[in-house]
Amino acid sequence: MKQQTLAQGSFELYRKPTKREKFLNGMEQVIPWQELHDLLVPYYPKAGNGRPPLGLMKMLRLHFLQHWYNLSDPGLEEALYESESMRRFAGIDLGCEPVPDETTILRFRRMLEEHDLGRRLFADVGRILQERGIKVSGGTIVDATLIAAPSSTKNANKKRDPEMRSTKKGNQWHFGMKLHIGVDSKTGLIHSAAASSANVHDSEVLPDLLHGNETRVYGDSAYRDQAQTIRRKAPRAKDFTQARAYRNRPLTESEIAANRSKSTTRAKVEHPFLVIKRLWGFAKVRYRGIAKNATRAYVACALANLFLARRCAALQRA
Secondary structure: OOOOOOOOOOOOOOOOOOHHHHHHHHHHHHOOHHHHHHHHHHHOOOOOOOOOOOOHHHHHHHHHHHHHOOOOHHHHHHHHHHOHHHHHHHOOOOOOOOOOOHHHHHHHHHHHHHOOHHHHHHHHHHHHHHHOOOOOOOEEEEEEEEEEOOOOOOOOOOOOOOOOEEEEEOOEEEEEEEEEEEEEOOOOOEEEEEEEEOOOOHHHHHHHHOOOOOOEEEEOHHHOOOHHHHHHHOOOOEEEEOOOOEOOEOOOHHHHHHHHHHHHHHHHHHHHHHHHHHHOOOOEOOOOOHHHHHHHHHHHHHHHHHHHOOOOHHHHHO
């Protein structure tokens, strides 16, 4: 049993667990820590000349906290000093050590970006979930969401991010990037993801969102007329994308009924977006460039899958 220091001791008789503590305890149980640690070990700095690096497991926990609470590098450092539950999750005891500074947090994130480890972490989590009994079915739901970027030029370079682009949705223009995902129609978990600038049409990324063994592909009207593209990647798949009305050709009663039926399945694609954008705050980019934000998006997709699957009996038994 680990000995508590005086700084960790609690003298509160009527303390109640907070929502944050319950959330962190739940994620502690479902995250495959050892597998993710082993994935990152070859890329993590080794002890040698200079200051020895902090433990990899601790830095991985800090990185996940940064995702869940949408914190900048200095913001995470400040939050750790303020929140005892976050320090407990990260394994930091202020009686023995300080909180890692923002530069240390930055370097770990840069390591993930440099080696494209966000994509590999997402793939590893998907593989682990399948090994634990959460299988991918024959249905895939595809969709994309806009991630806003600052459109202002009031910065040091007097320019907007050159990798971000504008697109029109409805009657409103948006500047930023897109996160494209392919979601399993049975479990609601993300099995494929891609990032692009906002001006890339949803259908252009469609082949990257299919795993190839689909029997049905669901999507909104942005993916209409893509039957040949779907069959090239998934020969057995049927096109279940939404039909669209035109000015001189309204939808028939049968098409309206079919759209309504498809929408009950297609709605599952919104659940990961709810977690990533609303619960965890990734509705706006934090960094410049597609690659850095893509790494954040892949890690967010991996964590969202674990969050959405946390009540699955197979995952709890693992």
